[in-house]
Amino acid sequence: MSRKVVTSELSQHTSPASKPPSLSTLISPHDFPPAALLSLPQKAIAFISSAATDCLTHSxxxxxxxxxxxxxxxxxNVSHPTPLETTILAxxxxSPIFVSPTSLGRIIHPDGEKxxxxxxxxLxxxxxxxxxxxFTLSEILSGQKTTHPAFLQLYVDKNRDNSERIVREAVRNGVKAxxxxxxxxxxxxxxxxxxIPAAGGEMLAPMAGTAVPVSDGKGAALGRVMGGYIDSSFSWDDLDWVKGLLPNNVKLVLKGVQTAADAVRAMETGVVDGIxxxxxxxxxxxxxxxxxxxxLELQRCCPGVFESMEVLIDGGVRRGTDVFKALCLGARGVGIGRGVLWALGGYGREGVERYVEILNDELVTTMKMCGVTSLKELHPGLVNTRAVDHLVPDKxxxxxxxxxxxxxxL
Structure with missing residues (x-):
């Protein structure tokens, strides 16, 4: 179905091309993107679905x-209820499923992150x-009197005072990590x-202090043009500074670890609580x-990190079976990003609830099918990894x- 490219205010939804299906008819995580496509503007669709260059890692x-x-x-005997209760970062x-950070929620739905x-x-x-x-952390959390655990995903600002301000706000609002x-x-x-062009001028990232950009001659990707404040000089030497901003009950986590070497280095800093x-x-x-x-690389090359730090994972999780596999292989929690945005765009809060509930139900079904009655019983032996073992570094x-x-x- 062809769709008109929308370049008006990004916070406004276009009129639905057709009535979206009833939320009760959505039974698979894969049902949510097609439903969201009926109401989202093209810029929002591109923002959710896009990935780097040829999208090979995304795939x-x-x-x-x-x-x-x-x-x-x-x-x-798996006849009894299977509990999913656990802890993530204490x-x-x-559920071991958590919501990964996603930016600019208001271009997806007027209530966005709220x-x-x-x-x-x-849930x-x-x-x-x-x-x-x-929205600000106060608007997302305190203004609504929410009770769930919340974490702050921090892009370090070139102006460190801005990052300190954001962290202080996070601590005031009860953020746990x-x-x-x-x-x-x-x-x-x-x-x-x-x-896809974007309409400029509207403030859509108040914590970062950035507005919707216009094209800069290289394109109009929201993340790229708005991300000019990110400090590319941030390094290992700066972790003590971040840790020093946090009270003892707020964890420091590195999000984006991609090698065993960096997992080990994070563990050896002595200031990182999780990755x-x-x-x-x-x-x-x-x-x-x-x-x-x-x-798998962490399991093969540096299994000690699982004992020293909490290990979480996100990226590519589409089904409850994926969650199960990640948990069996050592992850404490499994994050969902894009799926939550598709659910949000189609149905708002109720869509997000149903999406997570479907994944929880699939996880429970997978556990029972595998003869498991609690998360404590998950272990690597329940997963055959031989099809990819040759791709895993050995040191x-x-x-x-x-x-x-x-x-x-040279």
Whole structure:
């Protein structure tokens, strides 16, 4: 179905091309994007769906899960309810599924991150709120008297005073962890988003202090043009500064770890409480390793990190079976980003609730089918990874297994 390109105010929805299906008829996570397409403007669609350059990492994130097969155990009594309650970063939650940070929620739905927060509060699942959210933390959390655990995803600003202000606001609003994004020192090139113009001038990221951009002659991707405030000089040496901004009960997490070497280095800092294995949903560096392979790399090369820090993962999770596989392979929590935005765009808060509930139901079904009655019983032996094991590095370090470094000829 062809759709008219919309370039008016991004916070306004276009008139639906047709009446969306009843939310009760959506039974699969895959049902939500087609439903959202009926009402979202083209810019919003491009913002959700776009990924870096050829979208290979975006595709690999999900397709790699399909190459892992399950090894169910039989004749286990699974007739009793299967609890999903656990903790993520020391916060009690009803499910190991959490909401990953997503920016500019108001271009998807007028209530944006506020609607996501209400859904998370009702379900008692954790929400990660981006520095580039469409509302302030006070508006998202305190103004609505939400009760769910919330984390701040922090893009470090070139003006460190701005980052300190955001962190202080986060602490005032009861945020339990600060997840510093480390996989996007510069914005990635998301060509689908670049191609569609944006109306300029409206403030859609009040914490970051940025407005909707107009084209700069290179395209009009929201993330790239608005991300000019991000400090590309931020490095390991700055982690003590971030940690110093946090009270003892607020965790410091690195979001975007993609190698065993960096996981080990994070562990050795002594100031990092957890990591998120993530590649920005394939939106930063194309052909970067799919996240489930990175999780396997940690298991093979540095299993000690799972004992020393909390390991979370996001990227490519589409089904409850994906959540199950990640948990079996050592993840404490599994984040969902794009799926939540599709659900938000089509149905607002109720859509987000139903989307997460479907994933929870699929996770429970998978557990029972595999002869598991609690999260504590999950283990790597329930997953066959041999189809991808040859892709997993076998030691920590940057050296290629056989190609040798040469002296520069420059």
């Amino acid at each position: 690999a994130n999900s397709s790699l899960y399909n190459q892992l097969t399950l090894r169910p155990r039989i004749l286990v 916060c009690p939650v009803s 609607a996501i927060a209400l859904a998370c509060s009702k 008692d699942v954790a929400q990660t709120i981006s520095t580039s959210a469409s 600060v997840m510093v994004t480390v996989d996007a020192p510069v914005p990635g090139k998301r060509e689908a988003d670049e191609r 998120v294995v993530s590649n920005h949903g394939g939106r930063s560096l194309d052909t970067a390793t799919g996240t489930i392979l990175v999780l 920590v370090g940057e050296e290629h297994p056989y190609a040798k470094r040469r002296k520069s000829r």
